[in-house]
Amino acid sequence: MNGELFVLGAATAALVVGLVALLYGEYAGMTTTLVPAGGVVALAGVGILTAHVARLPDPEESDEAGH
Structure with a gap:
């Protein structure tokens, strides 16, 4: 979890600085x-943000699928 927060923070900082x-x-x-x-x-x-989001697991199927 700490690694993910570091990556997200570094990517956001790079975006803002840029x-x-x-x-x-x-x-x-x-x-x-x-x-x-x-x-x-x-x-x-x-x-970096795009790569991080692409690596996130798919959300679990819910009972209300299709709504």
Whole structure:
């Protein structure tokens, strides 16, 4: 459980840091350096989150299936 929380926290932090870098890079006019780097970091965070969700087990079938 602690490993999962660490991965989710690291991925969320990477996503937030990447988006902040994107916004600040656009504001500061660093469109050739900071914006691409922020995009790569944000995409890495999204990829990690996607991989984590894909590894989650399917929910158990409930009695109310089909509703």
